[in-house]
Amino acid sequence: xxKKQFTNSFQDIFSPTETHLLKEEFIKTPEDNDDKVxxxxxxxxxxxxxxxxxxxxxxxxxxxxxxxxLCCLVYIEVLQExxxxx
Numbered sequence: 001x002x003k004k005q006f007t008n009s010f011q012d013i014f015s016p017t018e019t020h021l022l023k024e025e026f027i028k029t030p031e032d033n034d035d036k037v038x039x040x041x042x043x044x045x046x047x048x049x050x051x052x053x054x055x056x057x058x059x060x061x062x063x064x065x066x067x068x069x070l071c072c073l074v075y076i077e078v079l080q081e082x083x084x085x086x
Contacts, residue, residue: 042067 044052056066 052063052066052070056063059066
């Protein structure tokens with residue numbers, strides 16, 4: 001910064017300004033987030049990832065769509081097993 005830009009006192013440099021106080025308005029709480037997608041990280045073996053990637057390429061879909069489909073199939077299977085047992 002140039003010397004001429006310091007027009008205020010030394011204490012004004014370290015005091016909070018309105019721009020710092022406005023940052024709280026931009027923080028979203030989980031209740032405000034109405035997005036239907038949850039971002040996450042999955043750890044897969046390289047072979048599993050390559051297989052899913054190949055399926056996605058063959059079906060002309062994105063990897064995230066294939067993983068979503070696989071998760072739904074597993075969820076349906078678990079529900080059917082629990083319903084038959086219980």
